[in-house]
Amino acid sequence: MSKPIIILLSSFLVSLSSFAQTIQKIPLDGNRWYQLTNAEKGLQQLTDGDLYTPVDAQYDKIIPLHESYYPLLKGESMIIQSVRFYDWVGMSSQPFVLYIIDSNWTRKPIASFDGSKYDRWVGPYPNRPDIIQLDTPATNIMYLMLVSQNDYPSEMELYGTYKAPLPVTTVIKKKNPLSGLLGINGYEWNFSDARTDPFSIDPIRLKTVKQFGGFRHYMDWQKLEYRQGSYTYSPTRSGSWNYDAIYEACKKEGIPVLACLKTLPDWMLASYPDNLKDNENNPVFYGKNLSDPASYIEQAKVGFQYVARYGKNKNINPALLNVFDSSRFTGDEINTIKIGLGLIEYIECENERDKWWKGRKAYQTGREYAANLSAFYDGHKGSLGTGVGVKNADSSIKVVMAGVALASTDYFRGMIDWCKEFRGFLPDGSVNICWDIINYHLYTNDSKAQRGIAPELKSNNTNADSTAKAFILNAAIYLNNMPVWVTETGYDINPGSPNKAIVVGNKTVLQTQADWLLRTALLYARNGIEKQFFYQLEDDNTGSPKLYATSGLLGDALSNRPAADYIYQTKMQFGNYVFNQSLNADPIVDEYLLNDTGKMYVVYIPDEKGRTGVYTLQIGNADSAYIYTPTAGASEMTVSKFKVNNGNIIVNASETPVFVKPVGRSGGNPTTVTGIQLFPNPVKHSITIQGLQNGKQQHLTVFNSIGKRVSQAITTSNTFQMNMASLPTGIYYLEIRNNDQKQTLSFIKSN
Structure with missing residues (x-):
């Protein structure tokens, strides 16, 4: 025209x-x-x-x-x-x-x-x-x-x-450990064998979960409240799972848990006409007003009961609590009331409340979901009575909004405005919000090509990078830099899935899945996302072309796929590092810090064509550098040592990220930092620290590469020896601290 x-x-x-x-x-x-x-x-x-x-x-x-x-x-x-x-x-x-x-x-x-x-x-x-x-x-x-x-x-x-408006709140990038971006989604059966003993923790299954930086527990309401008003945990009335044991094992092993309460119990679903029955419907009795917080009181009650048990608050009236305390058969375990076990810090109210593909029966607008959350959070500011709302059980519990399926800030902005209208403002002038963490889901794929795409690429008018930036920016503008999480992301491996990883060059689909998942975590670390959880630990249906059916990071017999190896190796070697700055866009070069001093760099090509390249990395006065490459089928990354030339090292970049760690002088020569020498370096047995302040008490602490303390001593002498013979091979850090200063030096433990 x-x-x-x-x-x-x-x-x-x-x-x-x-x-x-x-x-x-x-x-x-x-x-x-x-x-x-x-x-x-x-x-x-x-x-x-x-x-x-x-x-x-x-x-x-x-x-x-x-x-x-x-x-x-x-x-x-x-x-x-x-x-x-x-x-x-x-x-x-x-x-x-x-x-x-x-x-x-x-x-x-x-x-x-x-x-x-x-x-x-x-x-x-x-x-x-x-x-x-x-x-x-x-x-x-x-x-x-x-x-x-x-x-x-x-x-x-x-x-x-x-x-014009006043200047908006500045985005504050928080120091989030990389391990927090390496979480996993899963279920009760990822801890226990349903075929043999669902009540006991299987050490083999527990070991697979320990590989990740956190566990998002898909928890069906039906298991907690099999019969309305009667609650079960250990064992659950549906399935005989032992939530007490699962959460205790996670706490002992240092696995942060996000409990995601989802789906309708059978007694609520029974209120729906047969043609509308779906356990992922909106969490209300049929016909209830979705805009009224009181419509969600049943869910707010089960939230109170759950947090009263697994939160930190021990000062709860037992008369408010109820359990199914009868045996089902001879020898059956019996539920008992427990208060303030201190096992859960985060709870997510529902999962993907914007399920548009299921119709209005399973879709809430942002304003309707805010009404839902207001009941769940604190019983709509306490107006729904006692024993309602998770904050009334434990004020320290963190409420995570349901991860939205459509990764748009529109949804939570509607939630904010409902809170302005119906919850008002706090004394400091901020909105009385009824959640603590923003949450969304994003699977990077191309709907036209019917496949997954590399996380850095753009398709369907969005990409992971721009979406993360939008969420972080809106969190700053409207919610004073509230934390942002991504609780679902992943790729299928079945060639018929519209979210499948693809063969790239000489890499298999499994290797591509591993590359893309690790790069997704690094992308979110770069943007300031606090936590991320991969979907998911095991396949829903191995061999099925259905969407998300083959997203598992484990294969047959609980064996690691390359993605699990890459994630575990990254967590163990660099999990305590935090993103500091980006140095280059293609190849991507990001700098990370450990305890604000030790540096590490990540280098990779952000593509899906099998591209390679080189990058000259400036690493200052280090004598050499170790380059760590994620390796399928191994418990540790492959490590290569390279000499630094005039403060530079040439890194061969590919679509698999490599991690570069500068170190001091090698061989038997000492490493010198402000007059202090460590030798020999690498060390096999004992390392000597020379140049300490004579007569002044100094604390010596050795940390491994993930920041765990492995040895410590106190000395007042100029020279001191520490026995390193029992330590595994790897990179370690010696922290020297007195009343005046603190400094950190690195060394290598060899065989």
């Missing part, structure tokens, strides 16, 4: 000329709109200045006639005196309506658009299209709101007076 000639009526031109002399165009940031439905694309085109590219209608939205919000930021204000829309593509019978929401949460329509005047600007009233001035100026504006179905004007402009 040729570019049209814009024809404006003379009266409209006079009106526009007059109003332009007295008022200004109000600037609108198209990225600030959020939509209260499962819209994958934003509304940026509505205010981008392009008259002839319409807003994407997205016809498959779960809520067709939906609301979109534009919150004004702190210090920002506007008075709208005139509105105009560009009519380019025509409209259906459902008009587009612009509202304002004032400080009393009153919604007021101020303009509408019906698309009846093709290829021209029109005003706010369809029956008076040439007049753009509002009959009454819109004032006291807290939000702009749109209500629309499938059609929008191609452009919207507002005119009036405007005051």
Whole structure:
């Protein structure tokens, strides 16, 4: 179609000329709109200045006639005196309506658009299209709101007076250990053998879980509350699992647990008509109002009971607690009331509450889910009675919002605004939010090609990097840098899956899966995501082409696939390091720190073509460097030592990340830092520390490469020896500390 000639009526031109002399165009940031439905694309085109590219209608939205919000930021204000829309593509019978929401949460329509005047600007009233001035100026504006179905004007402009917002909160990158990005999703049967003894912990299964940096426990409500009001944990009434033993084993082994409460119990599901029965429905009795926190009281009660047992608070009235305390058969274990076991620090309320693919029965808007969370969090500020809400069982428990399936910040921004309206503000002026951690899911794939893609690449208008940045930025702007987690990501290995990893060069699908998962963790570390959990420990259905059926990091007989090897090796060797800065984009070169002193670098090509390259890495005054390469089928990375030349080392980069660790002088020569010498280095038996401050008490502590203390001593002499004979081979760090200073030196233990 040729570019049209814009024809404006003379009266409209006079009106526009007059109003332009007295008022200004109000600037609108198209990225600030959020939509209260499962819209994958934003509304940026509505205010981008392009008259002839319409807003994407997205016809498959779960809520067709939906609301979109534009919150004004702190210090920002506007008075709208005139509105105009560009009519380019025509409209259906459902008009587009612009509202304002004032400080009393009153919604007021101020303009509408019906698309009846093709290829021209029109005003706010369809029956008076040439007049753009509002009959009454819109004032006291807290939000702009749109209500629309499938059609929008191609452009919207507002005119009036405007005051810009105050500077937004700065993004604060937290120091998150790399091990926190190496978690895994799983179930009760990843700890116990259901075929033999579901009540006991299987040491072989426990060992597989220990390889990861955390465990997200998919926990069905049915297991906790088999019969309404009667709770089971050890054993669960459904399945005979021993949650006490699972969580005790995790705490003993240092495995952080995120308990994800999900699905409906049978007694609640029974309230649904047969054609709507699905245990992933919204967590309410059939017919309940999804916008009312009281509708979710049953879930808030089971949350209270669970946290009273596994949280830290021991001062809970036992009369509030109830367990199924009868035996089911001779010799059966019996549940007993336990309080404040201190085994769980995080609980996630539900999983993917935006299940649009299951229809409205399983989909909550962000505002509806906030009502759900308000009950679960603290019994809607205590209004739902005693024994309701996890914070009323343990105020220190951290509530993680359900990981949203559509990785868009729209969802939690709707949750924030519900909290503003119905929970209000705290004394410090912040919103009374009913969750502690933002959470989303993201599987990087190409829907057109029906396969997974490398995490750094872009497809379907999004990618992992830009999505992470958006979540971190919005967490800063709206929630004072609330932590952000990603609790599901992964790739299938079956060639029929639309989320499959692919053969890259001479690498197998399993090796590609390993590369991409490790690089996903490194990408999120770089962006400031605090924790991440891979989907998942074992396949749902080995051999099935179904989506996510073969995402397991373990294969037959609980054997590691390469991905599990890569994750375990990274956790053991570099899990305590924190991201510090990026030095290069392609190849990616990231710098990590240990205890703010020891450095490590990660180098890799962000692609899926089998590309290789070289990078000259500057590592200062180190004498040499060890390069660690993740290795399938091994318990440790392959290590190679290279000499540093004028402070530089050339690193061969591929699509498998390598880790570069600078070290001091090699052989029998001493390493010198501010006058202190360590020798020999590498060491086989005893290492000598020379140059200490004579007569002054100094604490000597040796840490392994993951930051665990393995030896310590105190001396007041100038020279001291420490026996290293019993230590495994590897890189170690000696911390020398006195009242005046602390410094860290590295050395190598050899055979």
